[in-house]
Amino acid sequence: MLKARLEHDAVYGRCLATAEAVQPGEIVVEELPFAYGPKRDSGIVCLGCYRYLQFGEDGDGDGDRCERCDWPLCGSCADDEETAAGGDHRGECEVFAKARVTFAGNVSEDGVCPQLDCITPLRLVEG
Ligand SMILES: [Zn+2]
Ligand SMILES: [Zn+2]
Numbered sequence: 001m002l003k004a005r006l007e008h009d010a011v012y013g014r015c016l017a018t019a020e021a022v023q024p025g026e027i028v029v030e031e032l033p034f035a036y037g038p039k040r041d042s043g044i045v046c047l048g049c050y051r052y053l054q055f056g057e058d059g060d061g062d063g064d065r066c067e068r069c070d071w072p073l074c075g076s077c078a079d080d081e082e083t084a085a086g087g088d089h090r091g092e093c094e095v096f097a098k099a100r101v102t103f104a105g106n107v108s109e110d111g112v113c114p115q116l117d118c119i120t121p122l123r124l125v126e127g
Helices: 075-079 087-099 114-126
Strands: 004-009 013-018
16 A cells, blocks of 8 residues: 655655655555666666766776767667667667767766766657
8 A cells, every 4th residue: 555645845846755654664655667778867877777887088998888879878788688788778779789888988077978868858758
């Protein structure tokens, strides 16, 4: 049973609040995500498992790039037979490879890679 409800807070806007007293560690709500992807203003992450990857200033990532499209993908995601190589990344991989959309690997001083901000919205529209 759902132990949470949507409320509207004057300061925070729409938010989820518990509908009754809950114990620490108790599950309040369980939902499947609509899409998986890097969060906004993220550093360079693997597009299959979202672990942070180390890329040099020249955009070189120790081989942590997808063989097909050249976007960030760690070695274990690239080799994962169970997810057919890349998992969540497969959708945009085909699009990027076909359109030759390259990954520059640029990271701002605060560690943000703005080029990855397109991934999650793109996954929503490619359905
Ligand atoms: Zn990975
Ligand atoms: Zn790829």
